[in-house]
Amino acid sequence: MICAGFLSPVDRADLTALARDGSAAHRLARRANALVLLDSGWSCEKVAGALLLDDDTIRRWHGLFIANGLEGLTRFEAGGSACQMNGEQQENLKAWVAAALPRSTRQIGAWIEQEFGHVYAGRSGLIALLHRLGLEYHKPKVIPRKLDEEKQKTFIASYEKVLNSLPDDEAVLFADAVHPTHAARPAGCWAPSQETLAIEQTSGRQRINIHGAVDLETGQTRMIEVETVDAASTIRLLESIEAFYPMLVLIHVFLDNARYHHAKMVREWLAQPGRRIKLHFIPPYCPHLNPIERLWGVMHKHVTHNKSYPTCAQFADATLGFLREKVPRNWADICDSVTDNFRIVNPSDFRVVT
Template sequence: MIRGGFLSEEDRKALIALARDGSMVCRVTRRANALVLLDAGKSCQEVAEFFLCDDDTIRGWHGVFEQRGIEGLTAFDVGGSSGLMNAEQAEALKAWVNATLPRSTRHIGAWIAKEFGLVYESRSGLIALLHRLGLEYHKPELISRKLNEKTQQAQIDAYENLLNSKGDDEVVLFVDAVHPTHAARPVGCWAPKAQNLAIEQTSGRERINIHGAIDLETGQTRMIEAVTIDAISTIRLLESLEALYPLMICIHVFLDNARYHHAKLVSEWLSRPGCRIKLHFLPAYCPHLNPIERLWSVMHKNITHNKTYATCKEFAEATLDFLRDKVPRHWGRYSSTVTDNFRVISPKDFRVIA
């Protein structure tokens, strides 16, 4: 018996390169061997392992043989079977994709096979065809049903006017609340092919409540942890902002229309003599006009993506340390993401699919 593991890494790479030789003779031989193994009862996955490729490629070879016989196995059209598709069929494919918005290349390949009798050898060949036809893979954006273009533009204009007219003894901040949950958030990453990656689960039930503010000019933040986000936490945050900027005669605070921001307690606090806080309420359904929303996304990327914490206390400490210390200290790293580069979002600019 020959024991495995006798190849050096260099020899293994050289042999794999040789097995994947792109010459026509080698490609025909690989296809022929694969079909013989399939006929002997081997699965597509097993054959794919033998030939150092994916099982979709093996299915593609089988499909070509079913459609065109041995002649098809010895023909190598550019981009799989794309060379066989005529202009009329290409237009029909574009129209079908536009009408149905298929979610996978497997779905598209099945439709092409059914409608035109053409089989693509590999997913990459099919993707190349789609790109040549001006088709791309899109992820839809989430937009509100009640967006108002004029209101958004008015808000942007008012904000820019404020920045251009404010004095050196005035500061502008953005306020919002966030409620991160003590839970692992798995996201894709590059890793060696042979490794299976996992993240240990956490309870997913506990969460922390943070009422925060950020100064886009300096990256300075104020983050208040609260049992509940309400009028009391709002007042605590505004008090801390006055303490943070003792020399400023006016502290402009942009925030959303949450009920607790309009609470009677908050209004009474703001009406007291000497109050230096001035609130500017953002239009409804416009979180894209509040840059601190982008800070929450940056926080998740750095704190929750592919990371886990044994206890909610550890999770809270890591989150607050990032928001309170790391963001201001490394503002140059995050300032290009957490910006006031606002734009008007119009439903007319999108094809609303649902």
């Protein structure tokens, strides 16, 4: 028995359009019609009766679609295909896609029609063809422009040395600043098909400035809201860290090379007698080596995705409440998303899209 609902929304739309298309070949339109009826809950026997066919034919059409998508449905008994390309054409297509990096199947289908005169009736068959040619839909990764592989290796080695020799009266934290904007961020979600979702947007012009640090061992955070992220806010953050760990002899703080982290007043503060903080600087252009960057992503997922706050003050309360309270409280669930499992990013491992 064939269960209803086996078609994706895209496939169902493609097949419905094909069944209604008066210019489509009659045999192809009839097969599309049969698949749509099966997806609606009709039995093979009922569909066969309506189309004056036998139920084995309907089952075979269903099998062709399940195995090869819409392209499989276009293969007829004589072995032909409504949109089949020969070997040379497929190699030309593969070479063009590799060179042009088209962003949609619509663009690919238009190129095939222009170059070879073949028309693909829907996305399913075209996607199946692209997969057979070893082509996939990619989203490029964003990498910094000036990456130094050796500096990354050196930093990871020095960080592991600190961890491996860390006594009980020392701790390691990662620090950074973030500037979330008071604006809702739409994110995909599952919902009833008949509903149209929307988010009430805010002005998107106000933002809050947070200078913070996280202890990956415990999930404890120090987060201060500031008017401006600068040398003064850096000192405030470091003072907050020292106050939070009164019994520790030394606190290692890893942070990036922002100019205010190297400011003279910060250096003077660190040189004062009794200071218990040692700064370690992450290599330039290497945000992937600072786990707190991943914490900011977790924050957006919980605070801004599909959520709207009437005022910036409410947005600030929700953001700081998540970072100060919910992160430490739920660290067992969050820690796998904010790890020091560092990797070396080498630009030569990528094809850089220009």
